[in-house]
Amino acid sequence: MDLFEGNFELKEIQKLEGHTDRVWNLAWNPATGISGIPAMLASCSGDKTVRIWQQNSFDTSWECKAVLDETHTRTVRSCAWSPCGKLLATASFDATTSIWANVGGDFECVSTLEGHENEVKSVSWNPAGSLLATCSRDKSVWIWEVLPGNECECLSILQGHTQDVKMVQWHPFLDLLFTCSYDNTIKIWAEDGDSDDWHCVQTLNEASNGHSSTVWALSFNAAGDRMVTCSDDLSLKIWESDPKATPPAEDGFTPWRHVSTLAGYHDRTIFSVHWSREGIIASGAADDAIRLFIRNEEGQHFKSLLMDAPFGAPVSEPSINSDSSCGSTCFCYYMYPISVDGPSYKLLLRKEKAHDMDVNAVQWSSQVSLNLGRDMLGIEVIPSLGDLGIEGTKLLASASDDGTIKIWELASVA
Amino acid sequence: MAQGLINANPVVYERKERRIRDPVVPADVDEYTADPIDQLEIFDHIRDIKDPEHPYSLEELKVVSEDAVEVNDKHSHVRVTFTPTVQHCSMATIIGLCLRVKLMRSLPPRYKVDIRVAPGTHATEAAVNKQLNDKERVAAALENPGLVDMVDQCLAPTYE
Numbered sequence: 299m300d301l302f303e304g305n306f307e308l309k310e311i312q313k314l315e316g317h318t319d320r321v322w323n324l325a326w327n328p329a330t331g332i333s334g335i336p337a338m339l340a341s342c343s344g345d346k347t348v349r350i351w352q353q354n355s356f357d358t359s360w361e362c363k364a365v366l367d368e369t370h371t372r373t374v375r376s377c378a379w380s381p382c383g384k385l386l387a388t389a390s391f392d393a394t395t396s397i398w399a400n401v402g403g404d405f406e407c408v409s410t411l412e413g414h415e416n417e418v419k420s421v422s423w424n425p426a427g428s429l430l431a432t433c434s435r436d437k438s439v440w441i442w443e444v445l446p447g448n449e450c451e452c453l454s455i456l457q458g459h460t461q462d463v464k465m466v467q468w469h470p471f472l473d474l475l476f477t478c479s480y481d482n483t484i485k486i487w488a489e490d491g492d493s494d495d496w497h498c499v500q501t502l503n504e505a506s507n508g509h510s511s512t513v514w515a516l517s518f519n520a521a522g523d524r525m526v527t528c529s530d531d532l533s534l535k536i537w538e539s540d541p542k543a544t545p546p547a548e549d550g551f552t553p554w555r556h557v558s559t560l561a562g563y564h565d566r567t568i569f570s571v572h573w574s575r576e577g578i579i580a581s582g583a584a585d586d587a588i589r590l591f592i593r594n595e596e597g598q599h600f601k602s603l604l605m606d607a608p609f610g611a612p613v614s615e616p617s618i619n620s621d622s623s624c625g626s627t628c629f630c631y632y633m634y635p636i637s638v639d640g641p642s643y644k645l646l647l648r649k650e651k652a653h654d655m656d657v658n659a660v661q662w663s664s665q666v667s668l669n670l671g672r673d674m675l676g677i678e679v680i681p682s683l684g685d686l687g688i689e690g691t692k693l694l695a696s697a698s699d700d701g702t703i704k705i706w707e708l709a710s711v712a
Numbered sequence: 713m714a715q716g717l718i719n720a721n722p723v724v725y726e727r728k729e730r731r732i733r734d735p736v737v738p739a740d741v742d743e744y745t746a747d748p749i750d751q752l753e754i755f756d757h758i759r760d761i762k763d764p765e766h767p768y769s770l771e772e773l774k775v776v777s778e779d780a781v782e783v784n785d786k787h788s789h790v791r792v793t794f795t796p797t798v799q800h801c802s803m804a805t806i807i808g809l810c811l812r813v814k815l816m817r818s819l820p821p822r823y824k825v826d827i828r829v830a831p832g833t834h835a836t837e838a839a840v841n842k843q844l845n846d847k848e849r850v851a852a853a854l855e856n857p858g859l860v861d862m863v864d865q866c867l868a869p870t871y872e
Contacts, residue, residue, distance in 0.1 A: 320851075344851060372855050375848070391852050417852050435852065462849065480846065512846065530846075566824065567845075584824065584847075655821055656847070699847075700821070 307711050308588060308649045308694065314351055314703040316362050319344030321697035323376045323659045329383025331663055338363075339695055340386055341703050342374035348388050348398075350405060351703070360705060369396055369407045376420045376465075381427040385448065389418035395432050397448055408448040413440060420465040424473055429453070431475050433463035439477050439487070441496055454496040456487055465515050470522045474499075474551075478513035484527055484537075488551055499551050502527075502537065507556035509535065517573040525554065526579050528568035534560040534581060534591070536643065560643055563589060566656075574662040574692070578646065578708070582657030582696055587650050590708070594644040649706075653698035663693040717765055719798045725774050727759075748785035749819070755781050757818045758792065761810050762866045764803045773797055775807060780830070790815060791826040795833045804834055808844040809853060810866045 324341040330352075331337035337353040339360075348366035353359070372391035379386055386398040386405065395411040395418050415436035422431050430442040430450060439456040461481035468475055475487040475496070484502040489495065502508045511530035518525050525537045536558040546552040566584035573579050579591040694706040755778045759771040770776045775794050782791040792811050796804045808827045815825045828841045843849055853859050 373851060391855055419848070435849070464848070480842075480849075511842070530842075 305711055306590075306647055307709055308590070308647065308652070308706045309709045311693070311705040311707050312360050314341070314349075314360055314362070314705070315701070316349055316365075317341065317343040317345050317347070317701045317703075319373075319701060320655075320699040321658065321701060321703055322373065324661055324695050324697045324703060325377050325379050325386075326661060326663045326695065327379045327383045328381060328664050329379075337663065337693075338383075339703070340377045340379065341697055342377045342388055343701070344373045346370050346372060346374060346390075348374055348377055348386070348405075363403070364405050366398060366405050366407075369410075370394070372417075375418065378421050378423055380423050381425060385427075387421045387423065387430060389421040389432055391417040393418060393434070395421050395430075397430075397444075397450070399448065409450055411440075411442060411450050411452075413452060414438065419463060420467075422466045422468050422475075424468045424475075425471050426473075429468075429473070431466040431468065431477075433466045433477055435462045437461060437463060437479075439463055439466060439475070441475070453494050456496055456498070458485055458498045458501075459483065464512065467516055467518075470518050470520075472522065476516055476525070478516055478527060480512045482509050482511055482513060482529075482531075484508065484513055484516065486551075486554065488549070499547075499549075500553050502554060502556070507535070507559070509533065512567075514567070514569050515571050517571050517579075519573045519577065520575040524557075524573075526571050526573055528571040528581055530567045532561065532564045532566070532568065534563075534568065534571060534579070534643075536560070558643060560591060563591075563645055563648075570657065570659045570661075572661050575664065576692070578662070579643065580660040580662060580694055582652075582660040584656040586653050586655060586657060586698075587648055588652040588657055588660055588694070588696055588706070589648045590646040591643045592646045594642055652696060652706075653700045653702065653704065655699035657696055657698050659695075659697040661695050663695070718801050718803055719765075722763075722766055722768070722773050722797045724768055724772050727769070727771055728778070749783060750785070751778055751781045751783050754783050754790055754792070754815070754819075758811055758814055760869070761807075761814055762868070763797075764806045764810075764862065764866055770794070770807065770811075776811070788820075788822040789824045789826075790819070791828070793828050793830050795830040799833065800835050804829060804840045805843060806859075806862060806866070808840065809850065809859070810863050812844065812850060813854070813863050814867055 321341050321343045324339055327338035336355050339351040340348055342348045349362050350364040351360050352363045354361060370390040370392050374388050374390045376389040377386060384400055387395055389395045393414045393416055396407050397409040398405045399408045414434040417435045418432050420433050428444055430444055431439060433439045437459050440452055441454045442450040443453050444450055459479040459481050461479055463477055463479045465478050473489060476484060478484045482504060485498050486500040487496050488499045490497060504510055509529040509531050513527055513529045516525055516527045523539050527535050535556060537554045538557045539552045539554045541552045544553045544555055564583050568581050568583045570582035577593060581589045692708045695703060697703050758776055759769060761770045763770060763773055780793045794807060794811060811827050812825060827844045829837045834840055
């Protein structure tokens with residue numbers, strides 16, 4: 299039943315040490331790791347610094363190239379590269395967000411964004427690199443316009459969350475902003491025409507099969523039509539925006555809906571989730587483990603039923619799905635129609651003790667890709683390492699309370 | 713704290729007699745020792761924490777007891793369930809924070825610590841529990857000098 303079980307492993311390539319406190323977050327520079335440009339990674343920490351790590355082109359080992367200190371006076375919680383990879387934004391508990399420019403290998407703080415009342419928790423660039431979003435414990439989300447000379451101007455202050463906002467994340471190619479919070483909800487924000495005014499277009503809460511505790515992070519699939527969220531309620535949830543299933547509103551916005559819940563896999567809070575371009579979801583949790591999940595269209599109806607059961611209201615009217623070919627397990631469709639079109643996801647592997655302490659961040663490198671094939675059943679299959687070619691190494695970076703960052707390779711077991 | 717104590721007249725209980733354990737000094741736990749960390753050892757770490765507004769220890773106020781400590785050394789997990797002196801005690805978060813900080817400083821880093829209010833003993837139980845177990849908010853709180861001073865005062869050793 300488990301097609302891939304035991305076939306893959308996360309191989310530790312290198313442990314990056316240098317931070318003197320917990321590492322909260324990391325970010326791959328999107329303009330590196332291609333065309334002979336050495337891959338670059340930023341990490342931020344409770345030690346108030348940001349470190350820039352770069353892969354050595356000779357032996358591919360990683361080393362610390364720069365330490366960005368003496369700017370933030372408290373924990374640096376989050377960091378994000380601009381889409382062009384030239385600017386790095388860092389969000390700090392000192393209530394400010396800094397923008398750093400790479401000037402010939404040296405990083406200079408070129409702008410400081412002030413306005414939040416207290417800790418800034420997250421920062422994200424829109425796909426064009428023209429807008430920046432920040433969020434804070436003060437419950438607000440700010441949208442900033444990046445002007446020439448790297449000056450930033452606040453365009454809009456979004457109020458709506460009733461608690462601490464944990465993460466802001468722009469959609470991969472639309473100017474839609476997604477935020478998640480201690481208030482257990484995910485909110486989606488869009489611009490009103492050309493008025494520079496932003497408003498909440500959708501709230502995904504417990505009533506929409508959402509989370510029952512703090513939502514820590516979210517990530518999109520490559521196509522941008524699915525999103526995964528992770529929570530203190532120990533579950534991952536998959537959401538979909540499909541114009542065929544949910545007609546778009548007048549303004550063209552296609553609402554998101556819950557399609558799947560991955561519960562029972564995590565023992566403690568899930569702090570981080572990241573969806574790779576190839577469709578592999580990585581999660582980092584407070585149980586020190588990293589888990590990888592993959593969509594599984596085969597034989598999982600029953601499992602999906604179990605996972606969705608608490609949320610799917612039983613129906614008295616049988617609803618038969620014509621696409622179904624699941625045989626005896628069709629029973630589940632009668633009881634829980636919610637799982638009919640919900641794709642199911644399965645655990646690909648679990649790396650216990652990935653770190654000595656909580657895993658705060660997991661992130662796939664964006665550049666190096668392995669092409670997923672499809673087998674005869676139409677199920678996505680990861681090629682073996684031999685098929686990948688020289689450049690076909692898939693790297694995952696993780697950051698932990700233990701003060702280290704680890705670089706992992708998803709490798710097939712011989 | 714000159715006026716309006718949250719609980720002006722708390723009931724003070726006898727301290728439990730201390731069992732003498734040798735040769736391990738509880739304040740100086742050697743993580744390489746083969747002795748697993750047990751309930752009493754955890755309790756010894758937290759029993760003398762002082763109440764934020766009274767000159768009594770958490771043990772004397774029955775905020776913590778040995779029974780309130782659950783520990784699984786093999787899984788590196790501790791759960792402390794504390795009982796605020798009154799239902800609406802606004803000091804509950806500070807007390808919980810003190811418990812967390814003390815255990816953070818005393819236990820090997822592999823330990824996962826959960827702190828919670830005893831079920832039914834606090835008006836905003838869920839909110840207090842959620843905050844105490846949000847490590848990001850705990851980290852932010854511990855960068856607040858005023859709060860750290862308060863915690864450190866509660867954790868300061870008592871000489872008898």
